[in-house]
């Protein structure tokens with residue numbers, strides 16, 4: 286990770302809390318209806334950061350749904366805890382998913398927003414496989430990602446990455462150098 290998310294300075298965490306809602310606003314606005322939630326779903330927000338998206342999703346889960354926020358950064362996860370303190374249907378998961386024994390077939394939807402480009406090439410595939418194993422058979426994964434190299438991942442490369450682990454999908458919305466993708470397991 287080029288950014289120090291694990292031990293962010295106070296000023297970096299503060300900057301992130303302000304920057305993410307402003308920069309992400311138009312993409313979250315596209316993502317929320319695309320999720321097609323009825324409020325009963327079990328959702329994983331992988332790399333939940335300071336919880337900007339989590340705060341929007343939790344409001345949609347009023348019919349017994351649950352939200353799991355997973356992040357490597359304790360400081361960021363603590364910010365999510367604070368933001369969502371009034372909700373009892375949230376799980377906070379700290380650490381590396383590859384070192385956890387997460388149950389397979391758990392989540393109806395998984396959101397991964399602006400996270401994949403922070404994961405080193407060598408571990409990207411294995412890590413995504415661990416994430417996908419937690420998805421229910423008919424579940425869906427929604428990704429928002431920077432597309433312009435060197436910081437981002439080109440559209441084709443991102444689709445191929447998911448194709449390589451048995452998912453098919455496409456870009457649903459694009460603005461400048463950022464895209465929203467939807468993936469699901471390939472049907473045999």
Ligand SMILES: C[S@@+](CC[C@H](N)C(=O)[O-])C[C@H]1O[C@@H](n2cnc3c(N)ncnc32)[C@H](O)[C@@H]1O
Pocket residue numbers: 286290291305309331332333334335336337338355356357358361380381382397398399400403404412
């Ligand atoms: C740019 S922030 C995006 C946060 C959030 N998804 C959003 O939309 O604002 C990237 C987040 O991914 C987390 N992250 C990076 N690599 C991770 C990994 N391997 N496992 C879990 N979280 C990770 C970082 O700690 C950070 O909180």
